[in-house]
Amino acid sequence: MRVLAAQINQTIGDLEGNARRVLAALKRAKEKKADIVLFPELTLSGYFPDDFLLDNAFIEACWEKLEEIRPATQGMFVVVGLPRRNPMGKEKSLFNSAAVFANGKLLGFKDKTLLPTYDVFDERRYFEPGCEQPIFEYLGRKIAVTICEDVWQHSKQAGYSDYHCDPVEDLKEKHPDLVLNISGSPYYFNRKDVRLSVFQAVAKTLCCPVILCNQVGVNDQLVFDGHSLYLNEKGETIQIAKGFAEDDLWIDLEVHACPCAMPENGIKDLYEALVLGVRDYLHKQGFKKGMLGLSGGIDSALVACIAKDALGAENVLALSLPSRYSSPGSVSDAVHLAKNLRIELRHVPIDSVFQSYLDLLEPTFENEMCELAEENIQSRIRGAILMAFSNQYGHILLNTGNKSEMAMGYTTLYGDMAGGLGVLHDVTKLHIYQLAAYVNKKQEVIPEAIIRKVPSAELKPNQTDFDTLPAFEVLDPVIEDYIEERLTPEQIAAKRKLPLDFVRDLAHKMHLAEYKRRQAPISIRVTQKAFSKGRVIPIVQKWR
């Protein structure tokens, strides 16, 4: 029995394009004589369609596409995900469903039972849980169809939730011969292992092979990494689809294959997630070219590398925007990097505009201009010039800020926070150094001088980040503990052997910056807790 797990890259609401991908895969499947084909969760709408689910026309259009697909399922068992009307009309009017076809005939549906409503997920906003764990018979086999989260409770790996029921347990007494799982399971740093362990547990409990078909690609801040899986009945990993690219995972259930190991390189995966994050976001938005400000620092250097790998060197424009406070190295390092990457670099010194602001404002203020105002003006001039280039040439501006800065509010609204995509907003500074080392592994791309220099915003003489921030070796673990692990300041102080007041002060600063982050561009989520959709914290609050 031959199975195709079609790991495709859908776009939200592109029903036409998503259906085209499905039909193309079914054609390949027919040519290669597949018996079973499965697609990712919410195949036709893309995961996740948000409030389009409240639009009747959207649901109807998904069903029209399903009808178009039906004839192409002739001679095969096919699982396609889509939202469907809840015929019982309970609290929510939809199910997150999988349509199951055999030989061009609709066998029935599997409605998702466990609906993640935490972090970036809000499926309860739209869906009712399905209660059944149906088994479909095909060519003498009993096939269980499950949808993503349905299998996560079994390993107690569903986040923030402990569901009433465990569909895997419910399937036990039905003795399936094969479990299919269609998923929209997003990437985050080092998550691959967790996901693998979840599916291993399913195979072991049900003593049958398990096939996961996961979405790949980027929809808004979520990166789907693919890595679809085939495990045998012992829970051994037999095949893994590509990461961060569309892929056909062809499986022959009768062939006895040796287990393989999940390739493990957290930083490589992280880099690829960021490259896909830039490429897919720009291309799905219709942009070919990106641009950025190249300061001579490590953050913008890394974004330049990612942009080049995502878009091609000819599609990246960099600007060097030095001021009176820029070190000579800033410009020459940027030149060196741009040369290494073969990307275009233009020089636009900002000092004349800066002086015109000073001439205008200094007589207006009763007192001397405060440092904060003077620093922010420079940063905002750079933002305005970058946006002027963006307007003039139609390139999207890539933002180069990092998670450590975003956490602490060590950023300027409308200045270094400007842009259409926050490439590194979910990457802490220590990870940025690791990514730079990864980029330089084969040969020096990012000049050593950039990596070695003390981080600085260069907005006043002799400034360094550490005038304001603690060392990143201290700060980054606190950010990870507080934001990702959701530990209290008390727990962090004990874990990291830091003074409680110091940790409290950092936590307080993270909350103070909330209003700034709300005005940040959309960013690429690569950790289990990014500053964005999945973290709902009020601006006005007195708790932390």
Add this chain to the structure above:
Amino acid sequence: MRVLAAQINQTIGDLEGNARRVLAALKRAKEKKADIVLFPELTLSGYFPDDFLLDNAFIEACWEKLEEIRPATQGMFVVVGLPRRNPMGKEKSLFNSAAVFANGKLLGFKDKTLLPTYDVFDERRYFEPGCEQPIFEYLGRKIAVTICEDVWQHSKQAGYSDYHCDPVEDLKEKHPDLVLNISGSPYYFNRKDVRLSVFQAVAKTLCCPVILCNQVGVNDQLVFDGHSLYLNEKGETIQIAKGFAEDDLWIDLEVHACPCAMPENGIKDLYEALVLGVRDYLHKQGFKKGMLGLSGGIDSALVACIAKDALGAENVLALSLPSRYSSPGSVSDAVHLAKNLRIELRHVPIDSVFQSYLDLLEPTFENEMCELAEENIQSRIRGAILMAFSNQYGHILLNTGNKSEMAMGYTTLYGDMAGGLGVLHDVTKLHIYQLAAYVNKKQEVIPEAIIRKVPSAELKPNQTDFDTLPAFEVLDPVIEDYIEERLTPEQIAAKRKLPLDFVRDLAHKMHLAEYKRRQAPISIRVTQKAFSKGRVIPIVQKWR
């Protein structure tokens, strides 16, 4: 029997301050010999605490406060809202609960049954539904305690949802003598009537008096209007608490009172909601003073009036920022308005800075600078100067953009979109004219010239909004239909007798501007569907 509905203004996570308000109300209740006291939903945490609910320490701290309050309930029946642990430990570990005290003793809890998970609400992210509708006996009366949404299903007024059960129906057979409802029910335009009809239906069905205690004040984008209610057993309105202010609603259940009418003035309420929106946001954030750019147009004129009424004239700073394209009237009208309002106005002409940008950029671009770039530079200079004043003086910048512009993307990121609070982001232009007329009702505050002039961004010669936008009489109803009523372009074209292509183009533009709105400051929500938290639409999408 005397009841106090204590309509208080809580701050999220200010457990100390919220408990202080509760204790003060209980003291007043004791002095005035009240028998029953009720507070708004989630009294101790404030509504809505978002992801603080995932923090164990937060839940524990709420319970410590509850213990502090308990002794003060001596001699009374008291209902206080707070999150509580779900002892069954099901999918979500909390209930949205009300603790019920009598004479200093905890009688029990009422756990919210209907959990709104739509629009701005996401209670299913944190809470399990409570199944019971308990009755508490006190002084011979059977008292039903309900929490906000619990009574909304009965009138089928719960948005986007049709719950399995109807707690009001369940209460019927228990024959309560009195129904209490504690709410965190936010304001939106003309919602008061809907809310009243919901509570009338409860009283009529259960043939007993109903008392609603609603939160007042602003937490992030939500404005809670108060307007707590006392209806008699016929569903007649007997008493209404103040709107947009803290208030003690004292009710004597034995006194036969005549019905009163709900004061109805949609525009007055809207104005008051905006004033409270500015005042409470600034004060809760620790700001005393606000500032804004006064362009001579109607939007900024209205924001100046709102800011003055919210903060006092001495706490508002306005800047006039004319350029070569500003009409002479722009400056003189701003002067006139500032004089009427007695707010400080400073003049900062931007032309010298604008010229320095042109001198810098024009030689850099191969072709002539495009109009878009040139217009945006001016807008961004204004944004940078306003922010420089904000940095220098510590005032918060009030943004003056309106919903019609925000819908169409007729705004400049980092320019006229800069600020800490979008005062009018949920107010369409036609409503702005109505609000201006309301402000001028007693005497001319906003000069007639400002109201009469053709709207213009004044970023190029002889520009008007209508070079780019349709008339607001056409545009605003389409925005309301598409965003608030969620009609399809087809339905709108039919309803408004407009060409379908024209409506589709407007809808398309609304979606194109999604990426801009994500970078907008937080705004005051005053309609049933604002561009913000309650409207979850992907940026990357091909549906509309």
